[in-house]
Amino acid sequence: MGFYKTEAIVLRTREWREADQLVTLLSPDLGRFKVVARGARKPRSRLRGGIQPFTQARLMLHTGRSIDILTGSDTCKCFYFREDLEKLTWAVYWADLLNRLLPEREPNPAVYFLFLQFLYLLESIESINQERVESRILNHLFELKLISLVGYRPELTHCVNCQKALSLTSEQIWFSPARGGTVCRLCSQALGSGALPVSSGTLALLKHWLRMDARQFRRVRPSGSNLKELERLLPAFLEYHLEQGLPSRKLVRNLVDKE
Template structure:
């Protein structure tokens, strides 16, 4: 049996090790979450140190080790880190996205989670939608893939189609007046509409939503995520939620445009968030 394998991966986190090495936490397409050592990447002479920055999508060759695997070769597929680290709003949003991915894939291998993550990072880097919408859509869809799909079009308890009066994370989403538990939130119908659009990937509706609905939906998404993870995301509180973000703002000069194999990967990723 070969002790070496290749896979696509997103760099979730990095930690320095010793004077020149770095420990990587990767979400791979076929092997789930992997921790591996990239030796010598902090040296200026490293062949692939710059390719292993957070948020980057890479094709990586890994050798199975005793305690940690070892990265032996890296090719860049999409260097999203360049664009995401240059904009504070994009950076904080991307950090929350990769932390969510790390939590949801700690014990589960899912190529769908990988594709959702690469799609969200591509949408952020190319400024296809407002960052807060990309984040909330990613969280809802990643939770759905993990088995915690919320209900926004009918009562999560009785299945009644409406009118929906409240939102309850423990109950599984929207609830009608008869099933509404004490203390539950009472979002506007427009907010339920936006939440449903974010879950379904209806960007025509989401992109034209009002600021009030975006603020309200973001709060509900954060509560729903915390309930199922049974903990808060540390990065979520630092997200720069600029609800008036101009989604039509062009990417700055020098923005990475994929070609060849990287372009094919980018196109596949965009299908997830389109």
């Protein structure tokens, strides 16, 4: 393949050998992949600026024997969250989700542009200390849209066990992370403790969010009880598909517990 170019967002970096950096990238045409930035830890390296986490850049790369090599970068946008610990926590958590949910080298342009859009939306929140509810809403919206784009869109209108159409107004409904969606009362008893009760208001909110343009997230204000339900359902759904927890999830729980 030789030399090639791509646009990408930096998900994470870590030290590699004496002076290099191993960089995990998300690209619309290459998906999630890793490259080596040689000499990037040296003070005068011209690669340092373009490989900071949450930087969007146009990259020049060269095909290597076992891993490709970053040879140049042109920064498009740097989301500088280091001075805001709470914004940084959300961004790190989202990057961890992408790193775990996306297979390597499988392009998914919709996921790339979703992540880019949500970084802009996160940046637009002026003061998370005053508007932590806003950031929690944004996070749950990202979780829901991401899991839908990677093939785990939850079923919210029928029982996933017996296929019965569910009424939001006339019956209690449960949500099964293992089955991938809503469950009627009778089937929830058969499934045992794996199903979680969910209110009609939270289900209606999830349905609306799946259709909604993320830029409109400020127009929808869930109640406190809706947020608490979302903070049980969505992490449980994600953890089932991740098969194990994320370290950054603990940081997210700490933010929520401050409320």
